[in-house]
Amino acid sequence: MISFETPEMVDQVRNMLHSMVNNIVRPIARYYDDHEHERPKELEAFAPIMQAGMGGGGRKSAKKEKKEIKATDDRIGANAISVAGAEEMAWGDVGLMLAMPGGGLGNAAVDAVATDEQYERFGKKYCAMAITEPGCGSDASAVTTTAVLDGDEYVINGEKIFVTDGDRCEAVVVWATLDKSKGRAAIKSFVVEKGTPGFRVEKLERKCGIRASDTATLVFEDCRIPKTNLLGDPEIRPEGGFKGVMATFDATRPLVAAMALGCAQAAYDFTKEILAKEGIIPRYDRGTLELSAVERDLLWMEAQLEVIRLMVIRAGWMADNGRPNNLEASMVKAKAGKYGNIIVQKCVELLGPIGYSRDYLLEKWMRDNKVNDIYEGTQQIQMIVVARRILDYGRDMLS
Numbered sequence: 001m002i003s004f005e006t007p008e009m010v011d012q013v014r015n016m017l018h019s020m021v022n023n024i025v026r027p028i029a030r031y032y033d034d035h036e037h038e039r040p041k042e043l044e045a046f047a048p049i050m051q052a053g054m055g056g057g058g059r060k061s062a063k064k065e066k067k068e069i070k071a072t073d074d075r076i077g078a079n080a081i082s083v084a085g086a087e088e089m090a091w092g093d094v095g096l097m098l099a100m101p102g103g104g105l106g107n108a109a110v111d112a113v114a115t116d117e118q119y120e121r122f123g124k125k126y127c128a129m130a131i132t133e134p135g136c137g138s139d140a141s142a143v144t145t146t147a148v149l150d151g152d153e154y155v156i157n158g159e160k161i162f163v164t165d166g167d168r169c170e171a172v173v174v175w176a177t178l179d180k181s182k183g184r185a186a187i188k189s190f191v192v193e194k195g196t197p198g199f200r201v202e203k204l205e206r207k208c209g210i211r212a213s214d215t216a217t218l219v220f221e222d223c224r225i226p227k228t229n230l231l232g233d234p235e236i237r238p239e240g241g242f243k244g245v246m247a248t249f250d251a252t253r254p255l256v257a258a259m260a261l262g263c264a265q266a267a268y269d270f271t272k273e274i275l276a277k278e279g280i281i282p283r284y285d286r287g288t289l290e291l292s293a294v295e296r297d298l299l300w301m302e303a304q305l306e307v308i309r310l311m312v313i314r315a316g317w318m319a320d321n322g323r324p325n326n327l328e329a330s331m332v333k334a335k336a337g338k339y340g341n342i343i344v345q346k347c348v349e350l351l352g353p354i355g356y357s358r359d360y361l362l363e364k365w366m367r368d369n370k371v372n373d374i375y376e377g378t379q380q381i382q383m384i385v386v387a388r389r390i391l392d393y394g395r396d397m398l399s
């Protein structure tokens with residue numbers, strides 16, 4: 001029989017994190033929104049518990065287990081648990097979730113691409129992810145940062161912008177080209193640790209939302225790193241070479257979708273609670289024509305949230321079971337990015353002044369959720385990926 005219930009283990013993680021973020025993260029959310037660039041010290045003690053709850057403690061085992069699982073397996077592992085955890089953390093606060101020491105987007109890249117030896121070295125470091133450059137955003141293959149092999153070291157030169165956690169992280173996963181003339185296949189990811197000579201944080205962004213999270217411009221000038229810091233395969237392989245680094249997105253996109261979901265769920269829960277105090281409670285046992293317009297809006301939002309939740313879990317579950325999830329990762333990122341924003345804006349609309357007032361967090365959630373439709377590939381880019389997958393088109397046919 002088909003079951004549309006979320007797995008019990010996923011619900012357990014969600015319940016545990018829910019009460020933790022409600023008590024620890026929510027109360028400080030406004031303060032760090034108002035104090036951009038101030039490091040949230042409250043999170044330092046709390047981070048290891050959160051990371052373990054999100055499946056972070058299971059990364060190592062998940063990586064090792066990857067070799068043993070078969071495509072026919074059906075199990076819940078670190079990926080499904082991580083996305084459920086990300087939803088709950090984002091329900092608490094998206095910016096503070098990103099500011100949580102220990103688990104940046106670069107960690108997902110390490111998980112996806114690193115060898116076992118590299119995993120031992122970098123798996124526990126707090127890693128940011130640096131792809132975007134002044135002249136390269138949606139088209140990640142336009143990367144101009146270079147990595148030139150010199151003896152046992154790569155020499156990195158270039159500039160990366162809008163790097164989440166770029167200031168507070170311990171290391172950055174940097175996308176750079178080994179040889180611009182060889183195109184996409186020559187793009188590899190490299191781990192550059194903080195404190196490496198030639199690597200500096202140039203500037204911090206002032207942002208509309210997720211203001212608790214630092215977003216930095218990073219500069220690499222003749223920055224030398226051990227050649228063993230190149231993640232994955234160092235060979236330039238014209239066939240499928242770029243797929244290695246792109247595999248990172250299959251892990252990070254469901255996480256970002258989960259963050260959009262958590263933020264939208266927060267807005268929905270708040271709106272439902274306020275409306276209930278006014279006696280407006282959606283009736284689940286009535287036909288559409290008997291419901292008020294507000295009830296219909298609430299039920300529509302609830303249905304969308306549930307669809308996104310099932311899609312997020314599916315993308316994570318596929319990764320846990322060794323199934324390619326490129327299509328599903330982009331599908332849920334597009335869906336959650338778009339509908340996450342529609343839902344938060346609808347909540348602001350339904351509550352009027354309460355939605356817009358800084359006395360409540362709803363206006364902040366509207367600002368925060370926008371970024372989930374931008375980074376790790378905009379909604380438009382996800383739609384292109386989905387169309388390519390479904391139609392079996394290459395980049396030359398649809399870009």
Ligand SMILES: Cc1cc2nc3c(=O)[nH]c(=O)nc-3n(C[C@H](O)[C@H](O)[C@H](O)COP(=O)(O)OP(=O)(O)OC[C@H]3O[C@@H](n4cnc5c(N)ncnc54)[C@H](O)[C@@H]3O)c2cc1C
Binds near residue numbers: 129161
């Ligand atoms: C707060 C924040 C945090 C970020 N964190 C990180 C990070 O940690 N690491 C990192 O590397 N980057 C990060 N980014 C950068 C982010 O990933 C890019 O902004 C994003 O990929 C879009 O690139 P771009 O800004 O250059 O926009 P562009 O690529 O110039 O796109 C501009 C617009 O055109 C649309 N567009 C582009 N190409 C097409 C097409 N072919 N068809 C249809 N529409 C198209 C886009 O959807 C978008 O709406 C962050 C950005 C923000 C705002």
